[in-house]
Amino acid sequence: MLQNDDELEKDDDIDDNIEEDDEEIHIVPVIPEEPVVFFGKEINAVLFEMMAGIILFGLICQVTVTWFIGDKLGFSLGLWVGILVAIGYSIHLWWSSGQYLYMGIYAARVAIRHMLFRYMVVALVLSGAAKIGKIPFLAVALGVVSIKAGAFAQPLLRKIIKRGNVDG
Numbered sequence: 001m002l003q004n005d006d007e008l009e010k011d012d013d014i015d016d017n018i019e020e021d022d023e024e025i026h027i028v029p030v031i032p033e034e035p036v037v038f039f040g041k042e043i044n045a046v047l048f049e050m051m052a053g054i055i056l057f058g059l060i061c062q063v064t065v066t067w068f069i070g071d072k073l074g075f076s077l078g079l080w081v082g083i084l085v086a087i088g089y090s091i092h093l094w095w096s097s098g099q100y101l102y103m104g105i106y107a108a109r110v111a112i113r114h115m116l117f118r119y120m121v122v123a124l125v126l127s128g129a130a131k132i133g134k135i136p137f138l139a140v141a142l143g144v145v146s147i148k149a150g151a152f153a154q155p156l157l158r159k160i161i162k163r164g165n166v167d168g
Helices: 007-021 045-068 070-100 104-132 137-165
Strands: 037-038 039-043
Touching: 039 045, 045 070, 045 137, 070 104, 070 137, 104 137
Parallel strands: none
Antiparallel strands: 037 039
């Protein structure tokens, strides 16, 4: 398809604008979050808030769902096993995400490998709960899904924690 002279001039104008805009881009350095001191160790604030959300979700499930379950001990054990898996999942996700920043072109391969590792651990725990039978599968699955609740609750917990740290 042939372009007329007006279309070619428009394309040249677009290219000129792109070149001019490139000079105005300013790169702003990312300021890392101030770490949270937890039991004497510094950890990432977002990770701390996410783990707090996971545990809060676990406590809410423990208090509310336990009333409707006949096997309270089995449900509680399954729920907290799933919550521990979710906390381990989030810690591994935070750690591995920090590793990718310095890997360059190999980061995608390593990211896929780490993702598959996390999925395999979750699959093994869920299949183990299904095989054992004493631990309710749905309780473990509810505990593992608490990672989503922790992710959704993280911004709200950040506001609550920041409000509590403000000096009068």
